[in-house]
Structures are given as structure tokens and as C-alpha cells.
Amino acid sequence: MKNLSYRTLLTAGLLATLAGICGCGTTVNTTERAQPVGQADMVDDKRVLTDSRLDVHARIRGVNQSMTAGGVLRVQVELFNDSRSRRSVSYHFDWFDQNMMQVETPATTALIPLVLEGKESRFISGVAPTPACKDFRLKLIRTY
Amino acid sequence: MKKLISSLCLLAMIPILLTGCASTQVTRVTPGGNESLTTSGMDIADFQATALKMVDSLLGANVLPPAGTPPANIAVSLVRNSTSKPLLNMNLLTSKITIALSKNGRARTWMNVGIGPDGKPLVQDPIGKATAQQEEWEKDSKAVRRADFSLSGEIIETYARAGNRRENTYTIHLKLAKGNLAVWEEEQEVAKQTK
Secondary structure, three states: OOOHHHHOOOOOOOHHHHHHHHHHOEOOOHHHOOOOOOOOOOOOOOOOOOOHHHHHEEEEEEEEEEOOOOOOEEEEEEEEEOOOEEEEEEEEEEEEEOOOOOEEEOHHHHOEEEEEEEEEEEEEEEEOOOOEEEEEEEEEEEEO | HHHHHHHHHHHHHHHHHHHHOOOOOOOOOOOOOOEEEEEOOHHHHHHHHHHHHHHHHHHHHHOOOOOOOOOOEEEEEEEEOOOOOOOOHHHHHHHHHHHHHHHOOEEEEEEEEEEOOOEEOOOOOOOOOOOHHHHHHHHHHHOOOOOOEEEEEEEEEEEEEOOOEEEEEEEEEEEEEEOEEEEEEEEEEEEEOOO
């Protein structure tokens, strides 16, 4: 009887600890219009996923594009952290002209750090360095 | 037995010889890449990321002439360093911005805002107003054109400490002025935490 109660207490304690650990990550609640008024120009994208964990921690939900007032391509990507923990990633946009030649400037080679809270969706955007840029590629990499 | 002992001694010597021959290893890394060092100050990766966000913001704003029209002349003015690091050279940020704008074709860097009576270049003050000396000089000159815009700003460092954690936050504020009017402003923050 003593052993049983000791075992029961130990099991209950372990379960409580596990529950505490699992519930530790802070996650994000959101609210928005049920019927968005804005019209997004969504882009059909092609994805190459080599890191399945990164796909959980920074899942690409959608890509949309627009032109700036100066006639330059702007791209926006929605990333979603499907885990319950805060995650850090870095991203980088490559830009290509109509001949698919890469266009680079000292600023465009940068890796931008990004932190996503658990279950958080964030938008990242890039503006093409020149009006000649017609295409892009987004690179994501884990930084933890 | 003797052979065994001598063999064991030889084996024991190998790691000592290897570590003794070890020297400082230098490796090429991508500037600002994942493998580059992260310090509590402004690293090259921070300058690159900040410059990119500033350029994106500037290109997205409707202040520079559109593509296909004559580019604007931008004078790079003072970006004040209000950090604890006096050797921090803000050209690491502004040069990336001006190069990007130049390649974009919408702006060119104006090398000197004006030349003072002593022959030295004059720099506009942070609010974008030309000095009285420059105005006087321009009145006498025949082929002088004032820069269309001036780029100036400030980098400010704040420091916080909690227990054994230290946090340095760098706030970079840039503005593009047309005369006395700031037509574009942007602020980016870089925070570094040390345990």
C-alpha cells in the first residue's frame, strides 16, 4: 500500500512536470476582419523544402506582390510558426531581372534575422533593388 | 613487454605532437553570414540588415523621382554617433544605402553639399538646412545646384542590465530632407543580449 501510494505520487508528479513543460511556450492569438476588404495579388510559388523543422517553425503561408509608387516590385511573404515555442530564423531575398540574371547590391546580400513567437504569423517583405527586377527567390535558414 | 610499453608510449606521444603542431586557424566566411561573429556592438551583419530595411522603406515611399526620370541628387550629411563606440563609422550604413539608390537609378550621391570659403566641403546640419555660408557662396556661383535631398540621422545606444544579462540596443534613425522638410524618416533597432 505504501509502495502504491509512493508510485502514484511519483507518476502524478512526473505528469504534472510534463504538463508544465508542454504548456511553457507562449503563443499568439490574433483577430482580423472576417471578410478582408483588401485584394491581395497572390503569387503561385514553387517551394524547395530541405529542412522539415524549419518548415514547422517558419511555414510559408502565402506570397503576394505589388508595385511601389516608384515602379519597383515589392513582395510580401507570410510566415507562420506552427510550434508553441519562440523560434529564430534569417531570411534573404534574391532578385532577378527579366533574363533571370541576379541583381545584387551591398544591401541585398544581407541575412535579416526574424523572431517568431509560438503560433505567430508574421509578414516579411522585400523591395526589388531596381525596376528591372521581375523575379525573386526567398531563402530561409534557421539561426538557432 | 618492452615492445608493448614502447608502443604505448609512442601512441601517447601522437596527440601531444598533434596539439603541439596546432596553430591559429583562419577561415574565410561570408561577411554578415550565419557563421560570422556576433558581438554586443554593431556588426557588419547588422549594418547590412539595417541598410536593406532602410533602402526598402525609401524605395517604397513616394519621395524619390520615379524610374525613367532624372535621378535626384542626395547629399550624405552627418549621421551622428551617440554610442559608447567612438570608432563606429556610419559610412558602413550610408554607403550601402547610396550604392543601392545609385544602382536603382533614382538617386545619385552628391559628393559635396557645397564648398566653403576656405575651400573645404560644407556638410548640411541634421535638419537639412544649408548654412548661411553655403547660401552666400551659391549666390556668387554661376553653375551651382543645391542637392535635392540630404540624408542625415543618428545612431543611439541604450544599455540595460538585469542580473548577469546585458542588453545593448542601437536605434538608427535616418531622415531624408528636402530643404528644411523631412520627407522621409525611418527608424530601425538592433538589440544584442549578452549572458
